[in-house]
Each structure stands twice: as structure tokens, then as C-alpha cells.
Amino acid sequence: MKKGKSTGAKALVRTLEKAGTEFIFGYPGGANLPIYEALQRSTIRHIQARHEQGAAHMADGFSRASGKTGVCMATSGPGATNLVTGIATAYMDSSPMLAITGQVARTMIGNDAFQEVDITGITMPITKHNYLIQSAHQVAPTIEEAFFLAGTGRRGPVLVDIPKDVQTDEFANQHEKRRVLEGYNPTIKGHIGQIKRAAAVLREAERPVIIVGGGVISSNTYADVADFVKKLGIPVVHTLMGKSAFDNFNPLNLGLFGYHGSRAANTAVSKSDLILAIGTRFGDRSTGPLASFAQDAKIIHIDVDPAEIGKNVPTYLPIVGDIADVLPRLTSLLSESSDDQLSMEHPRAAWTTTLLNQKQSCNNGKNGSSTGKSLDQERLTTPTALAAAAEAFPQALLVTDVGRHQIFAAQHFPVAAGRNFITSGGLGTMGFGLPAAIGAALAQPEKRVMLITGDGSFLMNIQELVTAAEAGINLTVLVMNDHRLGMIQQLQDGFYRSRFDVSGFTQDIQFDRLAADFGCRGDRAESEAELQNAVAAAAQAEGVTVIDCKIGEEEHVYPMVTGKNLLELTEGEA
Amino acid sequence: MTHTISILCDDIPGVMTRISGLFSRRGFNIESLTVGHTERPGKSRFTIVVEGDDGVLEQVRKQLQKLVHVIKVWDLDHERILEREHALVKVEVHEQDRANLLQLITVLQARILNSSGSIWVLEITGDSKSVDSAINLLGQYTILESIRTGKIALEQGMK
Numbered sequence: 143m144k145k146g147k148s149t150g151a152k153a154l155v156r157t158l159e160k161a162g163t164e165f166i167f168g169y170p171g172g173a174n175l176p177i178y179e180a181l182q183r184s185t186i187r188h189i190q191a192r193h194e195q196g197a198a199h200m201a202d203g204f205s206r207a208s209g210k211t212g213v214c215m216a217t218s219g220p221g222a223t224n225l226v227t228g229i230a231t232a233y234m235d236s237s238p239m240l241a242i243t244g245q246v247a248r249t250m251i252g253n254d255a256f257q258e259v260d261i262t263g264i265t266m267p268i269t270k271h272n273y274l275i276q277s278a279h280q281v282a283p284t285i286e287e288a289f290f291l292a293g294t295g296r297r298g299p300v301l302v303d304i305p306k307d308v309q310t311d312e313f314a315n316q317h318e319k320r321r322v323l324e325g326y327n328p329t330i331k332g333h334i335g336q337i338k339r340a341a342a343v344l345r346e347a348e349r350p351v352i353i354v355g356g357g358v359i360s361s362n363t364y365a366d367v368a369d370f371v372k373k374l375g376i377p378v379v380h381t382l383m384g385k386s387a388f389d390n391f392n393p394l395n396l397g398l399f400g401y402h403g404s405r406a407a408n409t410a411v412s413k414s415d416l417i418l419a420i421g422t423r424f425g426d427r428s429t430g431p432l433a434s435f436a437q438d439a440k441i442i443h444i445d446v447d448p449a450e451i452g453k454n455v456p457t458y459l460p461i462v463g464d465i466a467d468v469l470p471r472l473t474s475l476l477s478e479s480s481d482d483q484l485s486m487e488h489p490r491a492a493w494t495t496t497l498l499n500q501k502q503s504c505n506n507g508k509n510g511s512s513t514g515k516s517l518d519q520e521r522l523t524t525p526t527a528l529a530a531a532a533e534a535f536p537q538a539l540l541v542t543d544v545g546r547h548q549i550f551a552a553q554h555f556p557v558a559a560g561r562n563f564i565t566s567g568g569l570g571t572m573g574f575g576l577p578a579a580i581g582a583a584l585a586q587p588e589k590r591v592m593l594i595t596g597d598g599s600f601l602m603n604i605q606e607l608v609t610a611a612e613a614g615i616n617l618t619v620l621v622m623n624d625h626r627l628g629m630i631q632q633l634q635d636g637f638y639r640s641r642f643d644v645s646g647f648t649q650d651i652q653f654d655r656l657a658a659d660f661g662c663r664g665d666r667a668e669s670e671a672e673l674q675n676a677v678a679a680a681a682q683a684e685g686v687t688v689i690d691c692k693i694g695e696e697e698h699v700y701p702m703v704t705g706k707n708l709l710e711l712t713e714g715e716a
Numbered sequence: 717m718t719h720t721i722s723i724l725c726d727d728i729p730g731v732m733t734r735i736s737g738l739f740s741r742r743g744f745n746i747e748s749l750t751v752g753h754t755e756r757p758g759k760s761r762f763t764i765v766v767e768g769d770d771g772v773l774e775q776v777r778k779q780l781q782k783l784v785h786v787i788k789v790w791d792l793d794h795e796r797i798l799e800r801e802h803a804l805v806k807v808e809v810h811e812q813d814r815a816n817l818l819q820l821i822t823v824l825q826a827r828i829l830n831s832s833g834s835i836w837v838l839e840i841t842g843d844s845k846s847v848d849s850a851i852n853l854l855g856q857y858t859i860l861e862s863i864r865t866g867k868i869a870l871e872q873g874m875k
Contacts, residue, residue: 262730266737271784274730291784325725325787449778 148315150278150308151180154242157285158186163213165189165584166242167200169224171217172257173244176309189584189613192605194221196577198228199603202237202299203581206564207539207589209362211238211292212581218244219257222303223264227571230268232299234568235383236360238292239299240285241265245274247307262303270298278311283318290320295328296447297360328446332463332471340418340442340459341475347416348489349438350376353399353428356383356567357421357445363465364388364559367420370473376418376490377497379407381428382552384421386563390556394494396501400428401703402549406501408701408708414439421445421465424454425568434707444468524622524699526670527691528554531592531620534677538562539589541582543575543599546628549699551594561586573602576619580606583615590681591616597623597651604656610686611661617687618680619662621653624693632698657688666690718747719773720792720799720869723762726785727753735762735786738779744768748801748866759787763868765844792869799869801847803840808858810834817857824850835860843867 148156154177158166167189170178181188191197194216201212216225222243232239246255262272271291273284281304288300344350358367367388371378378388379399388395399407411417417439422428429435432454440458443451444465451460461468524547532538532555540557541564542548548565557563564582566574579593600621610617622628631645654664665680667673667689680687701711725731732751739746747765754761766773773791780789809817811834821828821838830837840850844867851862
């Protein structure tokens, strides 16, 4: 190659390096091999997944654990379509991600060439934006723009499709300036008038509650939330995505609200006269039936995405902007006011006390029969397993899969504020957990990463155990092995009559043996005592440990909203 | 109710798919869609007419605004707007009807673009309602083919 010349593939790798990319989670194929050639001389570490879906979830898990934009890569055709579920998962949870796909050569596009698929067309509704690059000199500015879009405003995945001949084309290597995106100006700074009005409304509220969502985590504003709550003393509930937005051990944290929320949390929302919603999109799993949602409450809604304002629930006072800008300003406005409003005589004090008492009685109930200890003290259940795990991993970064164990984990495994709880909330992607945990463990090597999964979810991407073993990460996996799809069975039991058996697995899989074959440490536990030993050993061990938790006939996960509003809860088996 | 949405956007491949996708996903049927260049190089303007629920359309408008290549979105229904639509109508005219049709053409301020024997092609311009009624009136003759451009619209006065 002549001096001063570069290729599309080299430009790609150089731009990724410049953006600080540490890992590419990928899988090779005919249409991205030139990129692998260029990658050979790079500082970027390639993590070889065993399925492109796994690669996408790994990049997503990396993003969620680090706040940086994770990168995944696949070849054209089936490689690209295998990324789709992972991209949609990231999109639904506003996770920044860059997906790079190889494409057939430009001259072949549209000819139904071997392994050709219109991946930009396919991913249009599940990406923040996507590109099909048409010439080698566009590679660098496009990748820069993709990082910019993925990691600013409301985060999200961006896909860049690069034809094979663009990867190999030579071009005069001069830096192309990034285009000005006239149509992309996320509102960062909140409107001062709105913030002042919010402060006024908050001062007058008698039954206020704060809802924290995933936006708090993606904007890294847990400290701002903690500061606000400390100054105002208002009780907090969280969505599934917002579990680690506020310290789970804080007494004012009433826990998860919504479809599987606690009575205290759901009461707080339903009876409130003012909801301060921070970085949440009022998803249907949170609100329950919209017609009956928080009837008495005025809603102040802080969100970076104006399209979320008023989308599902009517907003009394919207504040569009970055929480990092809005919330500290709101806190300081409220701090200026005199403290007498927060005295014990204030009606707010009685409201808070009632809720905290209700939380207390909910917690006491947990130690009874409905959840927690089962009828047979010896038998392992998901809540008892979680309690043992939480004790052995007090500062864990918890990753879950999707299903009954996911809700149990949200309810029973307390985590500290920060990027400490990773779950597929919006799309509910079974099979997300293991690859996401691999990405998270690579992003946060100093943290103890634990994956809680079920036998259904685990089997959906079990091939990534090989990747985990190869990657040299520390990871503990607890498989809640009850030989069934628990959430499906719960729904069938609750709402369907035929009980057509699609939720039971007859094959008894020994996940400890399977893990060993994949190059991991395998262990098993049939009782609480065995599990305590197993997690204690895992906490000391290097590498990946898979603990096969033999859960018997599992109890369903409660509370669950079974009526027309968030207070019509079923709290346990009749 | 019927809405006229105007969208200023970058003139690049795929932008139309991105825009129309947001309507179709929510079950809106686009009644008409026009797109063309504007006074600014590299920018296009869409005028889209859709019928649908106000609340859902408000959500579509916000989602349109989020598209990276969309610069601005207007819902023109609440504005004072100037609108025009263009139609071409091919009619079959018998000898005895010609005088009447010529009179109608004058009234409608239509133009004869082409006449070969009994087949005439007429051009009609006006707001959508006038075009509706013109085509309606021409219906007394035999309309062989007709086509409409769909509405284009601009706000009056300063933007």
C-alpha cells in the first residue's frame, strides 16, 4: 500500500481505538474478515462469542456496567440477523451500543447475493440510528458519529453496515470532519422556570413519592438522587430498571413498584398526591392499567427524551433535560427554603411514617410462608438461595436473566446504588443474562459479578459459557433449576385453563457437569446449607463458577397485580 | 381528524422509509405524501396528510422529531396555511358535450394540456377541496384516468 493511504477496515479500527474501545464482542464471517485483518495489529481485545446474539448482549452488558458504548460485530446475513434480538434488547433499555456488520460488496447489494440481508432496513425500528457506508473515506466520520449518537441524549444502539469492498478499498488518508447534525440536539439543560415550578409544587405536596427509573443509572446520577432524598426525606420507589438507582438498604427505599411491586411501594404511588418521576418511561409493567394509575397524583416528569412526556400518563409538569443538570438545581432550590415544612407536624411526616410501617410489615410477611422460607425448611427456593447469595456477595454487581427468578432477584437481592443491577427490563429477553454478565465482568473486573438465571433462560445462550471460560473473568452463576419455565407456569396457573404443558422440562440437566465440560467450575446445591457452602467457595474461587441450584416445585412470585389497579395485588397462594 | 404534517429533513437515502415507518407502525394510513427540494440545498420537505387520533399523532410527531435527519416537524392544522394540490384528469368528450366542458374548464380555471380527438387531458390546481369538487364536476363526463399529487403546504407570513 502506498504511503498516506488507508483502507476502510484500517480506518474503522483506528477510529474505534481513538474512541477508547477496549473490547469488540464478535464473530467472524466472510464479509467481515478484512476487519479482523486490521484488528490483528490493534490494542483492542476481541472477545470471540459463540453466537452473534451472545456478542450483542455482551456489548450491552459491558455498556450497562461501564456507561461506555460497547461494541459488537458480526458478518453479513445470518450474522447480522443474529444480532437483532441483542440490538432490540439494548434499544428497549436505552443502552448505548455500536453494532458493526459486514455487508456484501456494493456491486452485489440488491442481487440476493450469498449471505446478503438488508440489515439497515431490518434494524431501523430498533436502533437509534443506522448507516450503510458507501465509501471507505466515510468510515471514520460515520463511526465517530455513531459513537456520538449512541452515547448522548437518550442512549441507544447504533448499527453501521460496512460492505466488504468498502473495508478493502484504499483511500487517501486524511481526516474527514464529522458532519453537523442539524436535526439532533438533545435537550440537556432543564428549563429554569419548570424547575422553579417543580420546587413550588414539591413544597406543597403532602403525600409525595419519588419514582426512580433506568434513566438515573444511564445518567450516572445516583449520588444526585441520594442527595435529593437526604435533603427532602421523601420516600422512593423504583422500577425494575431503576433498582440500583437508589441504595436498596436505605430505609426510605420502599422497593419495586408495579406489576410485581410490594404493597408499600404500590400504595405510595397509588395514594400519592405528587409523583416526582426521574428517568422512567412509565412502562406498562410499572403502571398497571393506565386508567386507574395514581389518580390523585400530579406528576412531575424529568426525562431527557421529550417523546416520553405524556406518552403513557398525563404529566402535570414536564422537565426535559439531563437528570445531572435538572436534579441538582432542583435540590438546591429546595434546600434554600426553611426547614419548618419538614417538621414532624407536616402532613408529609405522617404519610412517610405510614409507608415505612407498611414496608416493615411487608418485610415481616416475607419471613412468613408466602415467600422466603418454604414449608420445608431444608428445601431450596429462589428467595432462600438469593438470601444466601446476597450474604456471600455483599457488594455484588447482580445480573439476571428473564423469568420468575428475575422478579425474585429484584425483590430479594439488595444492591447498592450504582451500576449494580443489570436486567433485560423492556424487551424481557431470555438468554440475556449470561452474555450480559460476561460483558459486565470485563467492564468491572474489580467487582464481584453474580448472575442469577433460570434453567429456561440459561439454556437459551448456554454456549457462551465457553466464552466466559476463555475470557478469564470472575463470575458466579446461580442457576435456579426447577425444570420448568416458572413465569409461564405462573401465568398459566393464574389466567389459563388448559395447562397445556409447555412449561415443564422433563430432562434433568446437571448444570454443574455441563459447566465443567465448558471449562468452568461446576457445583451443585440441594439445600440451603449446601448452597451456603457453594457460594462461599465461589466467592473465593477464580474464574467462572456455575452452581446448579436444585429448586423443587417453586412457589410463584408474589406480589402480583391481578386486578384493575396496583393495589389489587395477590400476595401469596390462597 | 385530518392532520397535515410538514417535515423539514436532510435529503439522504432512507429518510422516507424512516419517516413513513413511524406512521405505519401505529396503524396510520397516509392519505397523501409529497416530498421535494426546498430553498436550502440538501434539505427536503415532506407534506403528509393523515387521518387519526390526536394523541397518537402527537406521539408520532415527537418520534419524528427524534429521527436524526429530521430537522423540524410542524402540525399545520393549527396554523394559517396555504395549500395547493395538482391533478391531471383524462376525460372522454363527445362532440355534443364540448361546449359545456369548455365552459366548465373556464369556471374551474383548469387547463387543457392535450386533446387528441375525443380524449382530453386537463390540469387542475387548487386547494384540496377545490380539486375534490372539480373532479366531482368532471364526473358528468367519462373520466378515463385521474391522478393527484397530494397536498403541499406552507405557513402564511413569516416562519
